[in-house]
Amino acid sequence: MSNVETIPGKSITRSLGLVTGSTVRAKHLGKDIFAGLKNLVGGELKQYTDLLNESRNEALQRMMMQAHGMGANGIVNIRFATSSVAAGASELFCYGTAVVVE
């Protein structure tokens, strides 16, 4: 997996098209209360950071599953996007091009 046009050190033999993965995550109430306390001083909100990292990994997993299902063994040009879909929830989305490399 890479976010450049090739997989360094390997050559691409076939391109299989777009693969995507996304998750929509809502906050956890308990964690949200702690994050609220953290908002007294600002700075990093560790609870949200962890939550988003976890969700992003899940989105990546789903993208990898999809690529695997297509018979690909690599994904290039990966991009991430985050958007707020509703109050209290946000979507983590990633997309890339599935390829066969040797």
Place this chain on the structure above:
Amino acid sequence: MTLSSIIVWVLFASLPLFPFVSWAMGRWYQSRLMNALSEKEKLEGGSLQNENHLSTASSTALMSAQASALLHVSICVGPSMGQIFFMWFKSLVGGRLRSYEVVLEYGRREVLFRLREQAKALGCTSIHNVRLETSVISFAQNQDSKRSSVELLAFATGLIH
């Protein structure tokens, strides 16, 4: 007057002071975070930063690499409630919102620092095609909420030479 009623009155009287306290705490805490980060950056030295080892270009030196890894780090930052409160006053006249600048600068430096840490942990010698993204996370219940958080995401390809 009983002790409990005195406590209640003290709490009630200190309520208008809350934005000031939160503002001061925010300033203090964020400058501490900033100093800690500067220390970490100094400790790290120039091991990955020097000679174009961190670049936004995608083509240079890719071919000579043996292996690569996808790196991604994100961080959620926000100013304190007091700072948000005073930002509202500041927005009457416009100008620089210093609290937000500090928070975002801290977040971006921290995220790049963590990206380098992650690269080092995976044994990468250089980082290419760095992309930085910013998005507003609305975990708060409504728009008028005194809570604000911004997610800063960095992703890149680490090369192992």
